[in-house]
Amino acid sequence: MxxxxxxxxxxxxxxxxxxxxxxxxxxxxxxxxxxxxxxxxxxxxxxLLWVQGKGYGMAPYARWTRQAVALWPELASLLLAETGIDVQLRQSGGFQLCLSEAELAEEVRRLQWLKDELGDYPFEVLRNAQLSQRLPGVGPAVVGACYSPMDGDVNPxxxxxxxxxxxxxxxxxxxxxxxxxxxxxxxxxxxxxxxxxxxxxxxxxxxxxxxxxxxxxxxxxxxxxQPSRGQILVTERVEPFLSHPTSTVRQTDEGTVQLGDSAESVGFDDGTSTAVMADIADRAVRSFPRLGNVRLVRAWGALRVLTxxxxxxxxxxxxxxxxxxxxxxxxxxxxxxxxxxxxxxxxxxxxxxxxxxxxxxxxxxxxxxxxxx
Ligand SMILES: Cc1cc2nc3c(=O)[nH]c(=O)nc-3n(C[C@H](O)[C@H](O)[C@H](O)COP(=O)(O)OP(=O)(O)OC[C@H]3O[C@@H](n4cnc5c(N)ncnc54)[C@H](O)[C@@H]3O)c2cc1C
The missing domain is CATH 3.50.50.60 (FAD/NAD(P)-binding domain)
Structure with a gap:
């Protein structure tokens, strides 16, 4: 005992x-x-260390998430000092790419609700032309994006x-x-x-x-x-091209590109399915056409823990x-x-x-x- x-x-x-x-x-x-x-x-x-949109419908969760990312530099420094492991914290802001006017309008509506609730809630809405200057390589199918300086990522x-x-x-x-x-x-x-x-x-x-x-x-x-399955695809390593995370495409510190953001109710099945992987890949290629020539090397499913x-x-x-x-x-x-x-x-x-x-x-x-x- x-x-x-x-x-x-x-x-x-x-x-x-x-x-x-x-x-x-x-x-x-x-x-x-x-x-x-x-x-x-x-x-x-x-x-992802994702803030934008988190807490829509529950302002205390939006505040909690913001407090969490404000504490992240302290955690990353403690872990580096104690273990020598750099978790690759990047808090450069993140983009939610929208492939239709309806998607963009919905995202803006949610962020505006959060801004009204929290007051201080920075975000920008960018149309494709402005976005292309901030995120070179973004495709013409992306009608616009919401940018939040609060977002970031790490190597999980x-x-x-x-x-x-x-x-x-x-x-x-x-x-x-x-x-x-x-x-x-x-x-x-x-x-x-x-x-x-x-x-x-x-x-x-x-x-x-x-x-x-x-x-x-x-x-x-x-x-x-309840479980909610997400599927993730990973590409071979490519030259750095994406300096900010987006909610669906993220280039890791090792050079691979992760593609994802699916959500399915399939019980405790943590496998993958061709249809969902094809959707994820299609969206990624429309977001960044250069990915059309990149090989996928891995894919997996994992279950979110959802209340x-x-x-x-x-x-x-x-x-x-x-x-x-x-x-x-x-x-x-x-x-x-x-x-x-x-x-x-x-x-x-x-x-x-x-x-x-x-x-x-x-x-x-x-x-x-x-x-x-
Ligand atoms: C596809 C996908 C993408 C995601 N993307 C993000 C993201 O970008 N950003 C983000 O913040 N979050 C993301 N998440 C969510 C994040 O991964 C989870 O919130 C987090 O990993 C939950 O951690 P946990 O420790 O609660 O659960 P888990 O990682 O599931 O760990 C639970 C642990 O409990 C152990 N366990 C279970 N039952 C028992 C038992 N009876 N006895 C002993 N041990 C037990 C298991 O072995 C396991 O190690 C994502 C999740 C998924 C699935």
Whole structure:
């Protein structure tokens, strides 16, 4: 039986950012991760730090996302100093490319709503001619774009590796390869069982992505999470041509180009499909015609962790005092706020009134969701 102060279930971006933040505050932390057989959004995402449009319909989430990207330089410097890993943070602003007038009008409407709510919310609307000067190589099929100086990107795999390494340097105990199958909550905290391992702790953090549905049920809470599949294509390395990320095409620090942004409800199928890949490739080539001559080298599907309204859940669980449920759909964008604000809140070091907006009880559970997991 291992004994620790806080057990974190889930070694993805959310769990590792939180574990890192807790360990920096001097907590003893143990992370349990199921490993390669689990669904792992943190290993299949697009790497954007995306702000524009986030929080449409929920202003507190827009503010939370902005706070998160403001904290990103601090997280990137800490990780570089502690691990030597440069996560390739780039906060140069990002473009949402629109291939029809209707798409552009919808994007502008959403951004205007956010500007009205937040006041300070910088963005520009560019028609194709102006856009071509800012983003050379953009195709004539792009009618226009919204630019936000708040957007950026990182290398998400380097980020995950840096968080793992930083956690280990901070003394976090990582147990990988077994799924947590049992949680017992008692007066003295929690006992978590994964394979042959048992861990006792005062606090417990559920950060298991889609696995939170099942884990929440162990503690008497229904967690309304659904998978949403995204497919991503990757090209061979090409000369640098794209100095800013766009929401559908992003050139990585290694020279490859990622193409994506599909969303499908296909249950827990994390494969790929020719039809969706063809749509993604077609849109990318219309956005940047030069990509028509570039070879694709990889493709994958991965499952997003989605709540019914798409916004995060950060909840201290009423039926299991000392346990916290964390679920989010933008774990790259939010990594810095998870490490540098959410973890201190969980450790009881700071008040964080903002998280009240992300409580679990905002959902009216449909009966089938109530019994999920
Ligand atoms: C196609 C796609 C593109 C995306 N693009 C972006 C983007 O550009 N920017 C952005 O900010 N976000 C993006 N995201 C979302 C981002 O990847 C996720 O928000 C983030 O990875 C979620 O991290 P997580 O740690 O909550 O979940 P996961 O990465 O799924 O990790 C959960 C972990 O929990 C473990 N686990 C599960 N159940 C158990 C159990 N019972 N016991 C032990 N361990 C368990 C698993 O092994 C896994 O490692 C994208 C997601 C997808 C799918």
């Amino acid at each position: 291992h004994k620790t102060q806080t057990t974190v279930i889930g070694g993805g971006l959310l769990g590792m950012a939180t574990a890192y933040g807790l360990a920096r505050l001097g907590q003893k932390v143990c992370v349990l991760d199921e490993g390669d057989t689990a669904f792992r959004a943190s290993r299949g995402n697009f790497g 795999l380097k980020l995950l590796r840096a968080l793992h390494q930083a956690c280990q340097l901070q003394g976090v105990h990582l147990l990988s390869g077994d799924k947590v199958m049992g949680i017992e909550a008692g007066d003295n905290g929690f006992v978590v069982t994964a394979g042959e391992q048992q861990v006792r702790s005062e606090q417990l953090v559920l950060a298991a992505g889609l696995g939170n549905r099942e884990l929440g049920a162990h503690l008497g809470h229904a967690i309304p999470l 019914p309204d798409g916004f995060p859940i950060y909840q201290s669980l009423s039926k299991a005092p000392g346990a916290y449920l964390l679920s989010c759909h933008s774990g790259v964008t939010l990594a810095a706020i998870h490490a540098l604000r959410l973890a201190p809140w969980i450790a009881g070091k700071i008040a964080l009134p903002e998280v009240a907006a992300f409580a679990l009880d905002r959902f009216n559970f449909a009966p089938e969701v109530r019994h999920a997991g």
